[in-house]
Amino acid sequence: MTIAALLNGVKSGEGFVIAGGPAGNLTCRTTDGSSLPLLLRPSGPRAQDIVLSETSFTAGPADHRVEVRTTAAGALLGAIIEIVSGNAVLTSFTFTSISSPELQFDGRFQCRLASDPDGFDNRWGQSSSFGLYSVSGPDVTLPFEPPLDRVVRFQNPVALRQFCPAVGVNVKGIRGKLADGTVALFKIGDPLIGSSVTLGPDCRFDAQDGAYAQPGFEPISDFKIAIGSALSGESEPSLPRLDPQTPFPSKAPYADGLFRMDQMSPLKPSDFGYPDANWTARATTITQRKMALLQAQTATTPKDVAIRARRNLEHTRNVGGLQFALRLMERYTGTVDRNVSIIPGDSTSLQALKALPALRFYAEFFDFDSDCQSGTVWGTLGSF
Numbered sequence: 001m002t003i004a005a006l007l008n009g010v011k012s013g014e015g016f017v018i019a020g021g022p023a024g025n026l027t028c029r030t031t032d033g034s035s036l037p038l039l040l041r042p043s044g045p046r047a048q049d050i051v052l053s054e055t056s057f058t059a060g061p062a063d064h065r066v067e068v069r070t071t072a073a074g075a076l077l078g079a080i081i082e083i084v085s086g087n088a089v090l091t092s093f094t095f096t097s098i099s100s101p102e103l104q105f106d107g108r109f110q111c112r113l114a115s116d117p118d119g120f121d122n123r124w125g126q127s128s129s130f131g132l133y134s135v136s137g138p139d140v141t142l143p144f145e146p147p148l149d150r151v152v153r154f155q156n157p158v159a160l161r162q163f164c165p166a167v168g169v170n171v172k173g174i175r176g177k178l179a180d181g182t183v184a185l186f187k188i189g190d191p192l193i194g195s196s197v198t199l200g201p202d203c204r205f206d207a208q209d210g211a212y213a214q215p216g217f218e219p220i221s222d223f224k225i226a227i228g229s230a231l232s233g234e235s236e237p238s239l240p241r242l243d244p245q246t247p248f249p250s251k252a253p254y255a256d257g258l259f260r261m262d263q264m265s266p267l268k269p270s271d272f273g274y275p276d277a278n279w280t281a282r283a284t285t286i287t288q289r290k291m292a293l294l295q296a297q298t299a300t301t302p303k304d305v306a307i308r309a310r311r312n313l314e315h316t317r318n319v320g321g322l323q324f325a326l327r328l329m330e331r332y333t334g335t336v337d338r339n340v341s342i343i344p345g346d347s348t349s350l351q352a353l354k355a356l357p358a359l360r361f362y363a364e365f366f367d368f369d370s371d372c373q374s375g376t377v378w379g380t381l382g383s384f
Helices: 279-296 302-317 319-326 348-354
Strands: 003-007 016-018 024-030 036-043 050-052 056-059 064-070 079-085 088-111 168-177 183-186 197-199 224-227 231-234 254-260 328-336 338-342 359-369 374-382
Touching: 003 088, 016 024, 016 064, 016 168, 016 348, 024 036, 024 056, 036 050, 050 079, 056 064, 088 183, 088 348, 088 359, 168 197, 168 374, 279 302, 279 319, 279 359, 302 319, 319 328, 319 359, 338 348
Parallel strands: 016 088
Antiparallel strands: 003 024, 024 064, 036 056, 036 079, 050 064, 079 088, 088 168, 088 374, 168 183, 197 224, 224 231, 231 338, 254 328, 328 359, 359 374
């Protein structure tokens, strides 16, 4: 006879429970339709940290649910529940107890913004160091591309150009701390995983050419965030920060400088499925590939001809600027504590976050392809 057991829908060795937080659900059933008295017995060096809603029951063909709680974070796969029949241990179910849960997200974002020496409010871009522009065409009332707007989009890109990757940011997993302070990531075990991450319609990088904040130290103004339909919230309004040495003047997300990915970040291109050895190599790969695609492209309409010509020009005269932007990173930290709404459903992670007075937002924006007006973002939302 075989016992099938799942913790929050995942098999032994794959799940987690949040220490001191909501209960996980362990379901047990027989696989041959019979009935069998069972005993659940915490085991291993962390046995004292495991609390079960019941320890004995009769398993049958229907799932029998037992609530599992833990009182302290442990090691990876350090929690064990033995499933016993009579004097025989039928199987041992292993899982991890974590603390400080947070949602990890990543994907591609879009931001169509002017950059120096063009002014921050330049709607079309003429001489950007990084090749950021929008093609207006001969009739500005019917432009080939919409004007630049600085809006940071995690979904629904505007006028995404050909040969550019899709834009979309999603929850990729749940992170939590172990007893030794290290962080574990779980890519299954919570229904929130896979949900879309969306920013508010007016979120924008807001340096204003140094009049509001120094470039690289600017806030994301009008910050709002949503995770599917289960979570939404916002930060307090941003305030000017003219001196980057001063503390953040509000709880809106602020950047702490500009960094080169290969020098400052532990993240590698392979972490995102990119084949390049480092971010410098990736910058070269992207621009060379794009140049070849653009040169081979057949453009027939006036719109396509104009956009292709401008893109070819930038890849010819400003390839260094395009590659430089691809190698840079900005890190943002802020607090989401206004108009927060959380509907947890079956997500134990959201149940834990709902009990918090505020959520910490952290994000790294990098790998920015200024020709595509989009880049990679990686971040977390959760405990402090």
